[in-house]
Amino acid sequence: MSLVADALQPFLVKGLIDQKRPSGITLADLIGRQEKIGFDLDFDNLNESICFDFRDTRDIIGSVALDISRFASASFQTIRSMPTEFTEKETIPWAVIRTYYAAFYAGQALIRLFGESCSYFDREHIARISELGKIYAKTPEFRLSKSVYHCVLNNAAAAIDCKSLREGAGGAHEAFWNVFGIRINTLSEDILTGSLSAIEAQAVFSKMNSLYQCIRSRGAPLHSWLSVVRNEVQYRHSHDVWLPCVIGRQERQQLGRLVNQLIHPVIFRCRSFATVGTNFD
Numbered sequence: 001m002s003l004v005a006d007a008l009q010p011f012l013v014k015g016l017i018d019q020k021r022p023s024g025i026t027l028a029d030l031i032g033r034q035e036k037i038g039f040d041l042d043f044d045n046l047n048e049s050i051c052f053d054f055r056d057t058r059d060i061i062g063s064v065a066l067d068i069s070r071f072a073s074a075s076f077q078t079i080r081s082m083p084t085e086f087t088e089k090e091t092i093p094w095a096v097i098r099t100y101y102a103a104f105y106a107g108q109a110l111i112r113l114f115g116e117s118c119s120y121f122d123r124e125h126i127a128r129i130s131e132l133g134k135i136y137a138k139t140p141e142f143r144l145s146k147s148v149y150h151c152v153l154n155n156a157a158a159a160i161d162c163k164s165l166r167e168g169a170g171g172a173h174e175a176f177w178n179v180f181g182i183r184i185n186t187l188s189e190d191i192l193t194g195s196l197s198a199i200e201a202q203a204v205f206s207k208m209n210s211l212y213q214c215i216r217s218r219g220a221p222l223h224s225w226l227s228v229v230r231n232e233v234q235y236r237h238s239h240d241v242w243l244p245c246v247i248g249r250q251e252r253q254q255l256g257r258l259v260n261q262l263i264h265p266v267i268f269r270c271r272s273f274a275t276v277g278t279n280f281d
Contacts, residue, residue: 003204008114016061041133043138061157087256181222182223
């Protein structure tokens with residue numbers, strides 16, 4: 001196990017590392033689309049959040065593991081053909097866009113490892129939550145609406161606090177990257193005060209901080225540099241990747257080699273993570 005993985009392991013969701021094969025339903029469906037598993041429901045009107053207390057970790061852990069597995073698998077599936085597609089003029093624009101989505105899916109998996117998610121509650125989810133609120137004789141003083149919700153597990157991994165990101169700046173992708181950036185920054189700082197030696201802690205912090213600075217590149221708001229570049233390529237046809245593509249063959253081949261060097265070790269090391277769960281080899 002790498003030094004970074006070793007340093008981050010204490011911050012994983014409690015009980016997640018023991019999952020062998022994810023099963024059950026997604027976290028959003030566990031909350032808003034099933035009737036067999038009970039939980040206590042409350043509304044925090046001051047923070048405009050919804051609180052779900054399952055009193056037990058098993059069902060929550062299963063849903064979190066399932067979400068991690070499906071997002072990780074989507075990331076690996078999306079990026080595996082990218083080295084070849086980066087080398088051709090006709091395919092490099094969509095290679096850039098698909099690489100963004102691979103990073104987006106990977107980020108979704110990563111924050112769930114540490115007890116947070118950006119989960120979409122649709123109309124059916126919200127209707128179910130509203131119905132349960134009436135049953136519990138609890139009415140929120142804020143609007144419940146379909147939206148991406150920032151969900152945070154408590155330390156015991158038995159309760160979840162969910163707050164809509166609808167009112168934040170930017171769209172759903174920008175909202176996600178902001179949650180991701182804040183979590184990475186917090187983890188980086190926590191590692192400095194953890195159990196590692198000072199030299200090891202500083203080495204891990206340096207790597208984590210490099211990632212943090214990357215997603216804030218060029219002054220991008222809300223830690224959304226990756227989303228900014230994707231939007232520029234996809235909607236504004238910027239960066240000269242569309243025909244007539246001005247990126248030379250050597251540059252395209254270099255991009256292909258860089259992506260190849262990145263993805264093959266990652267896919268090899270994480271294959272069991274994507275298909276079995278969170279049990280790392």
